[in-house]
Amino acid sequence: MRELKPWLQLIFKRPVRLFAGGALMFATLLSGLSLLAASGWFITETAIVGLLLAAGTAATINLYVPGGAIRFFAVSRTVFRYLERVYNHDTVLRLLTDIRVALFKGLAGTHGPGRSGLSGAQWLSRLTSDVDALDTLYLRLIAPTALAGLTTMLVLILATVLFDPNTALWLTLVLLAALLVATASVYLATSDLAARQSTRQDDLRTAVIEHIEGFPELTAAGRTGKHAAWLMRQAHQANAEQARVDTRVGWHLAGSHLLIHLAAVLALWLGLALFQAGAITGPVLVLLPIALLGLAEVFAMLPDAFGKLGATMASAARLNRDCRKGQRPQVGAVGELNAGTALQADNITVKYAGYAPLFSHFNLTVSSGERLGVIGHSGSGKSSLADALAGLLPLPHGSLAREACAYLTQKTVLFDDTLRANLLLGAPDASDTELWRILEHMELADRFATEPDRLDTWIGSSGSRLSGGEARRLALARVLLSPAPLVILDEPFTGLDVDTRARIAKRLETLLEGKTLIVLAHGPDALPGTDRVLSLSG
Template sequence: MHELIPWLRLIFQRPGRLAVGGLLIFLTLLSGIGLLALSGWFITETALVGLALAAGIQAGINLYVPGGGIRFFAVSRTVARYVERVYNHDTVLRLLTDIRVDLFRKLAASSRANRVGLTGAQWLSRLTSDVDALDTLYLRLIAPVALAALVTALMVIFAGVLFDGTTALGLSAVLGAALLVATLGAYLCTRHVAHRQSDRQEQLRMAVVEHLEGFAELTAAGRTGKHAAWLMRQAHQFTSEQAKADGRIGWNLAAAHLFINLAAVFALWVGFSLFQAGLIAGPVLVLVPIALLGLAEIYGMLPDAFGKLGATQASATRLNRDSQAENLTASKPTETELPPDLSLLAQDLAVKHEGQAPLFTRFDLSVKKGERVGIIGHSGSGKSSLAETFAGLITPFRGTVAAEAVGYLTQDTVLFEDTLRANLLLGSPEASDTELWRMLELVGMAERFVEEPDQLDTWLGSAGSRLSGGEARRIALARVLLAPVPLVILDEPFTGVDAETRASICRRLTPWLEGKTVISLAHGPDALPDTDRVIHLST
């Protein structure tokens, strides 16, 4: 269970909401049990009075108080259930926000190897099914178990007051067994299957995504049918295992209900003895067994939740593993104060990736404010790793880096499935339309979108699929240049851009970048904007 601890701490950061949500569930349960028990008492009482009157015995019954109580419980149960559902679903959405924000924060600080080592389908699994498995921990596991234990204790006390201590002890033993079967029993029977199913579900999702992404290649190779048949076999195996887990959950649910019914029979049997001894009235005899049957509502929620706890643990394990902080530093970097005349200072810098030799050792660089530095080197020389270190995305293996606020154009072009405006405003959310058009003109893309019917609201498609590679690169460049930061790092800024367009953009960039510090990286000097000096990397 230790893998759940970080997420449980996060969930319990909202104790007020959790307490109110639990109270609403508790009121719903009490109203349901009260409605069932009072109705049973009232029916029994009216039947006994009817029999007495039929036998010529004078008898009477107050119809108004129990009738009012039944109506009260009926209304309170409905209202409490509605309020509980609305409130707790809102709580779950808030918890989901907390979990995702915390997860994104951890991912931002995690090892680069962890981030790039996962496929898109795996990230989809992390951010959907794995997160969803955690945000219901409270509503499906914690609250129901706590309330089941509380209501069970109240029922035992209630039986002890109305009947006797022996009845209370017997009921506590039987109901305790029911609680253990519904929780620990369901977990132990299904944890390994649920864990395997969680991993298998992710693998199946990856296989389906890869099938769709590679459908054209599969069709060209004539392998579509065979691969689809393989997917169907994997899906059949998954459903078979799921049916096995569901069967085990069903047996635990049946056992829990059996114990509840045994508790009701036991209370009825003891109650008859007390009734024959004249210690309790007939309606009271019925009251406790019927109230005990009302426990089935909350006990019925537990086996399914605990049957999936193994999958929740697997999800938590994956999230903890893939969001762990990078721990590659041989010596912890010390904080370096940036001199007032510099925009970036790197001292005794060593950069490496896990399981690989260092890319750099004893690398020193100081960049003055307003200076424009070019860094060139062939593929594999470590340009992008150096840029990511400057931008703070990679922790140095040794040495220190201090820099001003950075705007970073990564080597990979990343555009979101959204409008042109939305993609540009990521660089500067307060930018006006005039500023956006000016930036598009700067990178030679204004004419391209003036001709579009929606202009700035043009939809760019998935990952900018409606644009060519060079056009997408210029949009990404424009987004970075919009950012109000003193230091700009441009990694291969003109990928996919022809020489004539590149030269035109460079001419317009020079006055725009006046006063900013620019570090640009490329394979050769012809792919750099104007620079004051150039550094050559070699391996």
């Protein structure tokens, strides 16, 4: 359960909502059990009264109280079921939001090489199936297990009050065995198999996506049929393993139901002795066994949940591992900087794991408010240096201290969202006026002022509705909105014509007033105004 601990802690950050959802589920189950018990009592009572009347014996029955109770429990069960479904599904969506935010924060805490250890297909699996395995953890596992235990305790208390402690003791033993069969026994029988099945499905899902992405190459190599056949064999193996898990879950479900029915028979048998002794009436004798049979609905949810617990733990383990992989080292605090210094790199080494260092014994000091230009030809290590200075690439040697920074990477990254949403990533509290102002500086205001949705214009996947130059200027605008005192720009003018580049470069002097700038480019002509230039080409 260690792998689930961080996600359980996240889930239980909403205790009031979880308690309310559990209370609605409990009210639904209790209404269902009460409906069964009241109906059984009422049917038995009317049958006995009918027999007595047929035998010529005077007998009476109150039709209104039990009839009203049956109607009440029938309506309350429907109402509570509806409220529970609506409320708990909303809860699951909120938990899904919490899990995804926590996951994205964890991924943001890993450096680039750590994230690139997995393919896009594998990340897709992490963000979909593995997250889905966690977001229903409360609704599928935690709440049903707690409610099964609570409902069982209430039925046992009912047995003690209506029958006697001896009956309650025997029923406790049988129901405890049923609970163990439906929970712990299922988990022990399926955990390893379910975990392997989860891993196999993850691998198969990845292989299918890669098959689709690489279909042209497979076709050119004449391997399409063979690779498809291999995928089919993997799918058959996955189906066979899933069938084994389902079979074991089904047997445990049958076993728990058998024990519940055994408990009902036991209650009826022990109750007959009490009935013959005059300790209980006939309707009361029937009430408890029927209530016990109602427990089957509660216990039916457990075997499938515990049968999937092994797979859920495997998903949690993958997410934990990939979020921990290559954790970004902590950059020195602002307080470690000398007065008037924005960035201090001492004897740092810049390298990727498994490769020779790009820079060794590298030292750099940037004063607050300074404009530093870094130039170098393609392959000289500019972007790697920028990643290291921004804290995205871990430093195997040396120390780095800097102020908080905003970083424009060499690759233009835009999200399949609105113009507003992409800009607010740089400054979440920015007003519409501020957004339009920065768009004006980037010469994009006229472009979007004519759009029907203006700031809410959808820019498409990776900014597909924009030209290359427009996308680059939008990414630059997002960085310039940030209040960070240090700004790192890697090739900020990619895709811009000479005239546009010159106008925007001039505006940067005003936009970056009071801030420190480190800008990287291929040559001096691609730099805005700088105080000094560092060449990486020798």
